[in-house]
Amino acid sequence: MSSRRPPALLLDLVLVVAALLDVWANVDSEDRLPRVCGLVAALALLLRRHRPLLTFAFTLPTALTGDAVFATMAALYTLSSLSRRRGLLAVCALTFAVSDFMPWPWTSLEVDELGETYTLVDITFTLATAAAPVFLGQLVQARRELSLRLAQISEAREQEQLLTAQAVLAKERAQLAREMHDVVSHQVSLIAVQAGALQVGSPDAEARAAAATIRRLSVQTLEELRHMVGVLRASGSRPTELTPQPSLTDLRRLIDASGIETVLETDLPDGLPPALQRAVYRTVQEALTNVRKHAPGATATVRIRHRGDTLRATVTNTAATRPALRLPGAHHGLVGLRQRAALLGGTVTSGPTPDGGHTLCLTLPADARTDPDRAEHAG
The missing domain is CATH 3.30.565.10 (Histidine kinase-like ATPase, C-terminal domain)
Known part of the structure; x- marks a missing residue:
């Protein structure tokens, strides 16, 4: 049994709070510009489901001006989980990596022999940080599409089973209709003919009346049988009404x-x-x-x-x-x-x-x- 997912608005609010905490922990209170960018980025996360690319653009300055990158990573993940444009995702990830790596304000990088090693480590870490949300978002998108495909396959299989069952039922109904037409209708027709002959040829008035009743009931039964044969042969292909019901x-x-x-x-x-x-x-x-x-x-x-x-x-x-006669029932x-x-x-x-x-x-x-x-x- 799958667990229920939290409401979308509640999850967005949690992300906003987490982004604000990231700004509070990683941005100096005296740095006014990074704090303003961090606040804008946190609030922009409320738009991430409807305008993911615009949200990413609003969160990018906080990665450029400071060390608070949670909002940018969340926006990049959302964009990756909703977009199929691989080129756009690569550009966004590279832009995030460059913005996170470059110092603010922009100055020339000074690399000495010892610092070169740490610079390469920083570049690798930054690229990994930018690539992780993209890979995770694409994975979630693939999982969502796979679930949809599985649901469609399951629905198609159920429909196929239903059609198979209907085909078997139609075959059985057609066979039953043939049996009713070839056997039951023939027997009832013989009863009606014999009753008619008895009605005409019997000298006894009571016997003629009984024969007339038998003949009338046989004819009525034949009519109902013909209608039921038509119902069975329809096999569900079109709506078929029952014989008019008595009142x-x-x-x-x-x-x-x-x-x-x-x-x-x-x-x-x-x-x-x-x-x-x-x-x-x-x-x-x-x-x-x-x-x-x-x-x-x-x-x-x-x-x-x-x-x-x-x-x-x-x-x-x-x-x-x-005495009662033994009759089938x-x-x-x-x-x-x-x-x-x-x-x-x-x-x-x-x-x-x-x-x-x-x-x-x-x-x-x-x-x-x-x-x-x-x-x-x-x-």
Whole structure:
């Protein structure tokens, strides 16, 4: 875990204080010009991020007139960390070295045999002092650019992984679409054809009515399958809307098509959020499906009530009057209902009744607006 960097203004103020201390320690109080140059150089450091070259120019006189060179070195470091002009940096470093080496006021250098050695040492030290901020600034600039490149590479790699995952998902969705079209749609089409033949040829009125219901449901299922095949083949390449979602106005048609003798009691007001209407519809749909599968011959009662800030939908069925047939099922219906209710801040409960029947109850807050259908589609 990387440590947090101090604020830029605080760091600039620290550098200004350090430059002032350098002037106080290395410039004689009687030397007025070096002190003024040192003060100007220290204050100029506040401009170093926005005007690095101008800052260096303001700090150069303090290196020329005295021994306080901290401000000049800080300005040269900042210029080196922000500029890519190697020639300019070399000129600035050489100018700093000359200004720091030359005495003030300018006089001729007197070098004797013993002093020549110390002069060479002084020149070497001055050049090193001028080169160090440049090298350090260039190193910081290279590190900053390397970090940026690494971040860009990481982002590109994540994007590549996302595209790969999307390509795999598109392939799987296309394969699933082919299976649905070639197998499921074909089977449902045969069911619709056979039901139509039974509807026309059966002498029994009840059998014809049941065949008509089967044929109507098969046709409706085929339409939904075709739409879902289109959704799968789109593979995320363009926005694809789900089939128009049901509302409470579709409840009566759902009950009539269920083939179960059902009483509907509701007092819901108009204008309920679509998410609530869909949750109630799906709950009633699942409950009637379970009655048809597990309680043949039973009757059902659907009660939907709105009291205060709570909406409650209850589906109760009587005991079965004939044996139930074994039908395939994934046993995910109630799990899906509970997940849908949880998205809306509600609950789903179910259990047997004293007379051998079963009840399913959905409780929701009346102001719920989260849309589980769209959440599932987006996921």
